[in-house]
Amino acid sequence: MSSTPSNSDPSVEEKQPESVLQKRFRRFRSLKRGWYSFLILSTLYVLSFGTSLVINEKALCVKYEGSYYFPAFSGFYDAKTFGQRRIGAANYRILKDEMAAADEGNWVLLPFYPYGTSENFLRELEGEPPHAPSAEHWLGTDLAGRDVFARLVHGFWYSLTFAIGVVLLSYTLGVLVGAIFGFFGGRIDIYGQRLVEVWAGLPFLYTVMIVASIVTPNIVWLTALVALFSWMGITYYIRGEFYREKAKDYVSAAIAIGESRRSIMLRHILPNALTPIISFAPFALVGAISAIVSLDFLGFGLPVPTPSWGELMDQGLQTLRSGDYHLILSPLLALFSTLLMVVFIGEAVREAFDPKVFSRLR
Secondary structure, eight states, rough: OOOOOTTTTTTSSOOOOOOOOHHHHHHHHHHHHHHHHHHHHHHHHHHHGGGGBBBOSSSSEEEEEEEEEOHHOOOBBBGGGGTSSSSHHHHHHHHHHHHHTTTTTTTOOOOOOOOOOOOTTTTTSSSSOOOOSSSSSSOOBTTBBHHHHHHHHHHHHHHHHHHHHHHHHHHHHHHHHHHHHHOHHHHHHHHHHHHHHHTTOOOOOHHHHHHHHHHHOOOHHHHHHHHHHTTTHHHHHHHHHHHTTSHHHHHHHHHHTOHHHIIIIIIIIIHOOOHHHHHHHHHHHHHHHHHHHHHHHTSSSOTSSSHHHHHHHHHHTTTTTTTTTTTHHHHHHHHHHHHHHHHHHHHHHHTTTTOOOOOOOO
């Protein structure tokens, strides 16, 4: 006779049921284009924090007369520090050739792509800028003689950091306001909604122009400013979710056992109201990236000479008639690829959080 294994048998492993979050994450991973886009984009963004170690005009390490210097980490070194006969900062590309020719035991370790975002190459390259792509400058130079590839890669970090900051700030404010409106309701909801509608009616571009004329905008100022005009939409969704959830039995049970209002809002209702936040976040990221590129293109974005895709597009538009297409194609392709991956991620997230079994992604 065959015996059935009892539940007390340690050799029998009980499979733990998956939580709702685990099921959604598994569904998200099954959507390959969204999952691979997430891996690629997140990997590139993490690597972008070390861009200065790969793309930089400053040397990583210099050995000169028995001493070691680390310009990429320590900052500015005068040319005379290393015996160069020039005024200003040391040119480490030329210094490397000079030390190799002298053969005195001194050496320079340069980054993989030894060109910076702000240095111009008008003295090193022949002809008027912009220069066409070459083996040294992969995407050529811009109208100021600066390396396009270096500015494009650094612009990726600025664009994505700005977008993530805007989404985090605007969603935090929108969730807070929407939760208060939806939970308390009544006059707080009615009067609060009218104030939100008044704030939503303020002209965003005029406000940016006024602020830009008063102070020099930077990434922190722009992130806060755009976030202040981007939080209203998520407020309506969170307000509706809180209205729906607070009518359910588990909220009544929490009130009956004496839970505080803050505990009910944060511990009970909010986790069940996060679906619109997670589903809309990638698409809000697309809007924020488009916003910073548009502001840079119009001249109200990051200050010169901060590398940005919008500024490169503006230069590319000015040089279309002269046939220098690399200035417009490079940032356009970078922007298109980034937004396409974010949209793929957004569709996969929306599919993973969709309660329906079938959708157009299947």
